[in-house]
Structures are given as C-alpha cells and as structure tokens.
Amino acid sequence: MKKLMLSCAALAFGASAALADEVRVYNWSDYIDEALLEKFEAETGIDLVYDVFDSNEVLETKLLAGGSGYDVVVPTGTFLARQIQAGVFQPLDRSKLPNIGNMWDVIEARTAQYDPENAYSINYMWGTTGIGVNVGKVQEILGADAPIASLGLIFDPGNMEKLAACGVHFLDAPTEMIPAALTYLGEDPDAKDAEALEKAEAALSAVRPHIQKFHSSEYINALANGDICVAFGWSGDILQARDRAAEAENGVEIAYNAPNEGALMWFDQMAIPADAPNPEAAHIFLNFIMDAQNMADASNYVYYANGNEASKEFLVEDVIGDTAIYPDEAALENLYTVTTWGPRDQRTLTRTWTRIKSGT
Amino acid sequence: MQRFVLIAVPYTWLLALFLIPFVIVFKISLSDIALSIPPYTPTLEDGFGPFFSALDFENFVFLTTDDLYWKAYVSSLRIAVTSTAITLLVGYPIAYAMARAPEEWRATLMMLVILPFWTSFLIRVYAWMGILSQEGVLNQVLLWLGVIDAPLTILNTTTAVYIGIVYTYLPFMVLPIYAALDRLDGALIEAAEDLGCSRVQAFWLVTIPLSKNGIIAGSFLVFIPALGEFVIPSLLGGSGTLMIGKVLWEEFFNNRDWPVASAVAVILLLILIIPIILFQRNQQRQEEA
Numbered sequence: 001m002k003k004l005m006l007s008c009a010a011l012a013f014g015a016s017a018a019l020a021d022e023v024r025v026y027n028w029s030d031y032i033d034e035a036l037l038e039k040f041e042a043e044t045g046i047d048l049v050y051d052v053f054d055s056n057e058v059l060e061t062k063l064l065a066g067g068s069g070y071d072v073v074v075p076t077g078t079f080l081a082r083q084i085q086a087g088v089f090q091p092l093d094r095s096k097l098p099n100i101g102n103m104w105d106v107i108e109a110r111t112a113q114y115d116p117e118n119a120y121s122i123n124y125m126w127g128t129t130g131i132g133v134n135v136g137k138v139q140e141i142l143g144a145d146a147p148i149a150s151l152g153l154i155f156d157p158g159n160m161e162k163l164a165a166c167g168v169h170f171l172d173a174p175t176e177m178i179p180a181a182l183t184y185l186g187e188d189p190d191a192k193d194a195e196a197l198e199k200a201e202a203a204l205s206a207v208r209p210h211i212q213k214f215h216s217s218e219y220i221n222a223l224a225n226g227d228i229c230v231a232f233g234w235s236g237d238i239l240q241a242r243d244r245a246a247e248a249e250n251g252v253e254i255a256y257n258a259p260n261e262g263a264l265m266w267f268d269q270m271a272i273p274a275d276a277p278n279p280e281a282a283h284i285f286l287n288f289i290m291d292a293q294n295m296a297d298a299s300n301y302v303y304y305a306n307g308n309e310a311s312k313e314f315l316v317e318d319v320i321g322d323t324a325i326y327p328d329e330a331a332l333e334n335l336y337t338v339t340t341w342g343p344r345d346q347r348t349l350t351r352t353w354t355r356i357k358s359g360t
Numbered sequence: 361m362q363r364f365v366l367i368a369v370p371y372t373w374l375l376a377l378f379l380i381p382f383v384i385v386f387k388i389s390l391s392d393i394a395l396s397i398p399p400y401t402p403t404l405e406d407g408f409g410p411f412f413s414a415l416d417f418e419n420f421v422f423l424t425t426d427d428l429y430w431k432a433y434v435s436s437l438r439i440a441v442t443s444t445a446i447t448l449l450v451g452y453p454i455a456y457a458m459a460r461a462p463e464e465w466r467a468t469l470m471m472l473v474i475l476p477f478w479t480s481f482l483i484r485v486y487a488w489m490g491i492l493s494q495e496g497v498l499n500q501v502l503l504w505l506g507v508i509d510a511p512l513t514i515l516n517t518t519t520a521v522y523i524g525i526v527y528t529y530l531p532f533m534v535l536p537i538y539a540a541l542d543r544l545d546g547a548l549i550e551a552a553e554d555l556g557c558s559r560v561q562a563f564w565l566v567t568i569p570l571s572k573n574g575i576i577a578g579s580f581l582v583f584i585p586a587l588g589e590f591v592i593p594s595l596l597g598g599s600g601t602l603m604i605g606k607v608l609w610e611e612f613f614n615n616r617d618w619p620v621a622s623a624v625a626v627i628l629l630l631i632l633i634i635p636i637i638l639f640q641r642n643q644q645r646q647e648e649a
Binding site: 057058225226227346 | 393395396397398399426428493494495513516598599600601602607610612613614615616617
C-alpha cells in the first residue's frame with residue numbers, strides 16, 4: 001500500500017514537472033523544419049507541443065475566447081495589432097531574450113506599424129502574396145508569353161476562362177484578395193471604404209466562375225501534384241510546392257512571382273498570450289528561434305525570408321539569392337503593406353467575400 | 361423516492377448538457393460585440409443591473425436585414441431533406457436485405473455496417489477527396505473504361521456534398537430500420553399473401569407501415585446532423601455550396617461576432633426543435649386515440 005502511494009506521488013509529481021517543462025506552440029501549417037523542434041527539445045529539455053492552423057481567423061477566435069493554453073502563437077501583423085488592443089498578449093521580457101540583437105532593423109521598422117516598438121512580438125517570417133503557376137500547362141494554354149508575373153493572369157476574365165478547366169485556386173482570405181484586386185484596378189490596396197470594396201467585388205466576381213476553390217493551404221499539394229495550374233497564394237507555400245514537385249520528379253514545374261503591379265508584404269509575428277501557462281518557457285523558445293543558425297535553418301526549409309539579420313550568413317544561396325524570397329531594392333519598392341480592419345469594415349468585408357464566393 | 365431518482369437522472373442530463381449551454385448561447389445572442397476577451401459585452405462581471413439592461417434582440421433583427429441568412433437556412437434545409445431522402449432510398453434496401461438474410465449471417469452483416477466507424481470520420485471524408493478529385497480514383501477508372509473522355513468535376517461541388525453526407529450517415533439510417541424489420545413477424549406477411557396480396561402489395565401494406573418507426577428514427581438521425589453539417593461541405597463542397605454551418609463559422613471566425621453567430625445558432629435550434637416537438641405531440645395523440 002505504501003509503495004502504491006509512493007508511486008502515486010511520483011506520478012503526480014512527474015505530471016506537474018512535465019507541465020512546468022512544457023511549451024505549447026501554435027504556428028501555421030508547413031511552416032517549420034521539424035528537425036528544429038527536436039533540436040529545441042534536446043537543447044533545453046523542455047517538452048514541445050506543436051500544433052498548426054491555416055487561418056488567422058481560427059487563431060484569433062481561440063485567443064479571444066481566452067485560455068487557449070498556448071505559450072507561443074504566430075499571428076500576421078494586421079491581426080496582431082487588433083489582438084494587442086484586445087489585451088491578448090503580454091509584453092516581452094527583453095532581459096530573457098539575449099538573441100534579440102540578431103533582429104533586422106529594416107523589418108523591425110515595418111512591423112512597428114502593427115506592434116509599436118515591437119513590445120509584444122518578434123518577427124518569425126515575412127513574405128509576399130503572389131502568383132504560383134504550373135509553367136508547362138499555363139504556357140500550353142496561353143502561349144509562351146503568358147503573363148505569369150502579372151495580376152492580369154488572374155483578374156482578366158479572358159485569361160481565366162481559358163485557365164479554368166486546368167484549375168485555379170485563390171486564398172480564402174479576403175484581407176489578401178481584396179488588396180490584390182484593388183492593386184489590379186490601380187486603386188489604393190489599403191482602401192476600406194464601400195466604394196473601393198464594390199470595385200474589388202466586381203473584379204473578383206468577374207473571374208469567380210473560373211475559380212475552382214478558395215482555400216488557404218490545399219494549393220500547396222494541388223500545385224505540386226499538377227491538379228491545378230494557377231494559385232494565388234503565399235510566396236513560401238508556392239516555393240514549397242515547387243520543391244515538392246521537383247522531388248517527386250512528376251514533370252511539374254512550378255514558378256512563383258510577386259505581381260509586378262505591386263505585391264502585398266506581410267509579417268508573421270511570434271507573441272506570448274497574456275494567459276500563457278508557461279511564459280518562462282515561451283521566452284526560451286523565442287530566444288531559441290532568434291538564434292542565427294536556427295532561424296536560417298527554418299528559412300532554408302520553408303523558403304520564407306525572416307526578420308533576423310544575423311541569420312543571413314547561414315542562408316543557402318537558393319534562399320538568400322532568390323529575389324522571390326529576398327527581394328532586391330527595386331522589387332522591395334514594389335511591395336506594399338496594409339493596415340488592420342475595424343469591426344464595422346470587417347463585417348462589410350466578410351459579407352462582400354461571401355457574396356463573391358457563393359454568389360449570394 | 362426510487363421513482364424520483366429514476367426521473368432525476370435523465371432530467372439532470374438534459375439540464376447540464378442542453379439547457380445550460382442553450383441559456384449561455386442565448387445570452388450571448390442578446391449581447392454586443394466588443395474588442396476584448398471574451399469578445400462580447402456585457403459579462404456578469406459588470407454587475408446584475410447593467411448586465412440585464414444591456415441585453416436586447418438587436419442581433420435577431422439584424423438577421424432579417426440581410427437575405428444571406430435566410431438563403432443559407434433554406435439551402436441547408438434543401439440539402440438536409442434531399443440527402444435524408446437519398447439515404448432512406450439507399451438504406452432501406454440494405455436494412456431489408458439484412459433482416460431477410462439467414463440468421464447466421466446477420467451478425468456479420470451488422471458488423472460490416474458498423475465497421476467504417478472504426479476509422480475517424482475526418483479520414484473517411486478526406487478519403488473521398490482522393491476518390492472524387494480530377495486526378496482521383498473514380499475519374500481514372502472511368503477514363504480507363506472509356507466511359508468518359510475528360511475527367512468529371514465532382515469534388516468541390518454540391519454533388520460531392522450529397523455523396524459525403526449519404527455515405528457518412530448511412531449507418532444511422534440502416535440500423536434503426538433494421539431493428540424495426542428484424543422484429544417484424546413473418547407470419548403477418550404470409551397472412552397478407554394468403555389473403556390475396558401480391559408480394560409488392562404486402563410490402564407496401566404490411567412491411568413499410570410496420571417499419572415506420574425505424575424510418576422515422578433513421579430520418580431524424582440523418583436530417584438533424586446534416587442540417588448543421590460543417591465538415592463535409594467545407595472539405596467536399598465548393599464555395600457555391602451555401603450552408604448555415606459555414607455561415608456560423610464565418611460569423612464566429614471571420615467577423616469575430618459571437619453575438620450574431622449565437623443568434624444564428626439559436627434560430628437553427630428552433631428550426632430543428634419545433635418540428636420535433638410537433639411530431640412528438642402528434643405521435644402521443646395518436647397513441648392516446
């Protein structure tokens with residue numbers, strides 16, 4: 001009996017010890033090299049629970065419900081700004097983040113528009129939203145001079161009608177698609193008034209019949225398998241599709257281009273919820289991620305640029321040398337950022353999006 | 361005393377798992393959206409007086425101002441009714457064959473109906489994506505057989521949603537009907553035939569009415585989850601498939617508007633509960649008569 005009680009006590013102790021040494025991370029799907037997760041556990045002895053999502057909306061709802069149980073989450077800048085206002089996050093304790101000196105001031109200056117003074121978050125990755133094509137099939141349909149780097153490819157109904165049979169996917173994210181439509185129309189991509197929304201809706205509705213699906217993660221596999229010809233999606237995701245296709249040697253060649261009319265630049269920020277069960281371990285995780293070598297490993301794997309200046313020397317040529325990932329000066333000027341949607345504008349936006357997608 | 365305990369158990373169950381959650385959802389539907397945790401106001405922390413005075417039916421009024429909600433309810437009802445009918449047409453013969461099969465086979469047949477439940481629901485729906493896609497198994501086989509020249513677009517259409525719902529809920533239709541048919545006394549059919557009924561007539565006049573309870577139970581088991589279905593339309597359906605589950609999701613996740621989302625949910629519940637109560641009343645009256 002005594003022995004039993006002892007083992008019970010050990011069990012209880014073991015459980016609480018495990019709880020104290022556990023960090024729960026909620027990140028985007030297909031967004032890290034799994035080897036890094038193992039490295040973190042080996043180096044720190046902290047158990048890492050790693051869950052994934054594929055939309056900012058899902059993350060935000062969990063955070064606003066409270067008690068999400070996560071220690072580190074990765075919202076996009078525009079969503080982060082609103083969540084900070086709602087009191088979702090705790091300020092970072094910089095004394096626990098010695099690696100924060102590795103961060104890149106150019107990116108920090110841009111993320112400060114969402115998180116003033118970067119008090120609540122660090123940049124994980126940043127990228128652009130653009131066009132992924134199955135080069136062979138698109139050229140077969142539209143000819144060798146197909147405009148694969150132009151928004152005209154996906155917003156000109158003439159092009160889309162021809163591409164429809166082959167399959168076109170758009171992101172199921174109005175905060176990405178409406179700015180793209182506005183850019184195509186030559187309007188301010190950050191416009192949120194009813195008039196601008198109507199114009200964007202008209203442009204999207206005109207090509208709607210030719211879009212097979214609105215989805216924010218399926219297009220990686222669909223492009224790589226050759227199921228679809230064109231996807232409007234996130235840079236690194238499309239580059240991952242390119243690599244998966246190359247590895248599978250299935251004859252599919254994928255290319256990514258940031259639209260030359262202007263491309264949305266976004267920032268995914270790591271932050272610690274105010275009610276995180278283990279903020280101590282969360283800081284250790286952030287510091288681990290900000291290590292130059294680790295951050296470079298992450299970028300080398302997912303093909304997204306990061307906000308870590310010191311990591312650049314460890315990046316492979318495929319990443320640092322690719323202007324689709326690290327744009328040169330000229331390309332950087334072609335990138336724009338957008339601001340957060342307020343509650344009333346958001347409702348109009350969602351309603352517009354539903355109307356575009358379902359025709360009602 | 362014993363009787364009281366017996367009655368108390370199911371009522372406590374109902375109270376804890378139905379009434380209390382409903383009251384919470386109903387309360388949120390009367391609240392206003394806010395940028396905070398949780399994303400609505402008022403909460404009980406505001407004190408009782410301000411708490412009750414801040415509640416109103418604004419969100420229900422809002423639902424009438426946009427025809428999206430109405431259309432989504434109607435479209436969901438249509439999909440739920442149609443798929444229940446298809447499930448019944450497919451499920452009844454299966455149940456009938458099972459009930460008529462030799463005694464020693466029945467356990468095995470029953471097992472075969474239940475077997476798919478051993479795999480996760482999500483995986484089974486996901487498998488349909490592999491079967492129905494452009495490059496999927498179905499299209500490959502049809503192309504190979506020469507039945508079609510170009511791959512059919514089934515995935516991401518409402519047809520795929522029907523296939524998914526019928527496949528998923530088929531066992532819920534088969535099992536209650538089988539239970540009813542299994543209890544059916546074969547002598548009644550013999551009697552009907554002796555009295556001059558053809559086999560078809562005997563089926564219509566004896567078998568169907570006697571399995572009525574199974575049909576009704578099965579139909580409810582399919583109709584109710586199909587009406588609020590979210591997973592199947594979001595995996596198999598295209599963006600043209602408008603269903604109330606999807607609208608609910610958008611209110612919650614895209615608009616962060618829990619109050620309106622709750623109002624949508626309350627109405628959905630009323631759509632489900634009112635016909636069920638009317639039906640039960642009717643049943644009771646018939647039994648009493």
